[in-house]
Amino acid sequence: MMKKVFGRPRSMKKNIFHYCAGCGHSIAHRLIAEVIDELDIRGITIGIPPAGCAVLAYNYFDVDMIEAQHGRGPATATGIKRVLPDRIVFSYQGDGDLAAIGIAESFHAANRGENITVVFINNAVYGMTGGQMAPTSMLGQKTTTSPVGRDIVLDGYPIQVSEIFSLLPGTAYIERCTVNSPASILKTRKAIRKAFQYQIDGLGFSLVEILSPCPTNWKMTPIESCRWIDEVMSKSFPLGVLKDLPAAEQKQKRGEQTP
């Protein structure tokens, strides 16, 4: 008898992704769907897609989803979660959505310690609108609105969302990952699982930042894009766990020092 070793997650619809070749969104979508299946929370999960390339995420996730205006996902998520505290609520946001137009909604949801999960796709560029500068664009990065490269004087610095949010006492878990290799994808999957598990356990705000390739707007091949994440992007946005409140508390209880 043949054993099925790979299939479509139950929490994914049978639609073909509209994303470009080499884009990280489809991987991130699949990982979230796998985690939802694994935790058996499909029936109680409500997702919120962003404005941006992933605006049509509801065509792929087979869970209840409600659109949010650009950047307002965490506010809408707050409304849902407060009314239905036993549901699992996640917002899926890009760098423009979270770190520019919606930074207030995201920051304050984190600060209130809303028991929701945010999956933050950081690809250092505005994808859907055609490659404009993002709040997370690298210094010197050429985009359609920074034609000679991001300039500190004109444009300021790339925003380190995970570092900033990890300072807020309301956040329970924040990890920055990437999806540019099989190993990093597995690591991201673990991070997403942990983030959802913490929400199930009622521990507070969890955020997984994913450095995600955008070959189309970076004007690179998918392989070059994956390399750029290692060689350039992750220098400004170091990978790793930035906050794990329950783990830190455990350590403290055991008398160990936290780094």
Added chain:
Amino acid sequence: MNKVLMQGNKIIGEAAIRAGCRFYAGYPITPQNEIPEYMSERLRQEEGGVFIQSESEVAAIHMVIGASAAGARAMTSSSSPGISLKQEGISSMAACELPAVIINMMRGGPGLGNISAAQGDYFQATKGGGHGDYRIIVLGPDSAQELADLTMEAFDLADRYRTPVMILADGMMGQMMEPVIFKTPKPRDYPESFIMKGAGAGKSKIIRGLILDPLDMEEHNWTLDRKYQVIAQNETRHELYKADDAELILVAYGTGARIAKGAIKRLRDLGLRAGLFRPITLWPFPTNELRDLAKKIENFLVFEMSTGKMVEDVRLAIQGRARIGFHGRPGGVVPTPVELANVVMRKYDRKEGIIDHY
């Protein structure tokens, strides 16, 4: 039911709670701060009650969107500048057909303006303050009793038509105290199928306003428009006051109508048979009712605490069948009934009719 003496803003809060509102998000702004304050205290006492002081007006309306989608009767309140910020979410709710109640206790504007009572937000409220092809129901209470009744009714209308409903009052209505009787609210009639609460074992649901195909979007626009026509047919409301024998009709709403009623008493003492036409629904505007009135009355005077907004709807309704005058006091000025009566005496001549015909 007992009559109680209460401040307007608190009446709104109490009426909302009694109507089953269990979610409120808002941001402080004068002159409506008593609403969030009251809601924070009252929602704490209600089972399942949620009060959130949001980081902004924008966040507040989007929290309301989430709460509404999740099945709660939800409300937010603000005053003029804050209502401007909420328009993104109001447009979104219209698109997604989500019910909610939005309170605007208008103040002087444009810009930061001031914190006194004004009626300058009429266009924003009734002509679709946000982007896109939509309408919302706008109710204009003129007394404490109507603040209570219309707030309760706003929740029913929002549910029935799955639309945002705005209470358009002003700083004066919010601050003044009047006796009020809270009526028994109707039980909520809102189908479970509209509520987003997770797919369970079944099919997943999508709530969205993004419709990329222009033909599909057009169809959605017409579907919404048909709903708005039904609302216009069923829900248009107005009050006639001393209009039966009137030779001149004042047209005013909200606080303006209260002032007009005072002026009418004085005018009648002076021998001028004045009456009042008061739109209670500002959208849908009582166009036909006003037009019918213009068949037998030749002179109308519109009074607003603005430079003239509703007067345009009055002109559209009357279509040149009668003479229309206008008196406005914008900027947060609240004139006395004596002033308005004097204006009428100045602008109206028995033989000529309204002299400064619009």
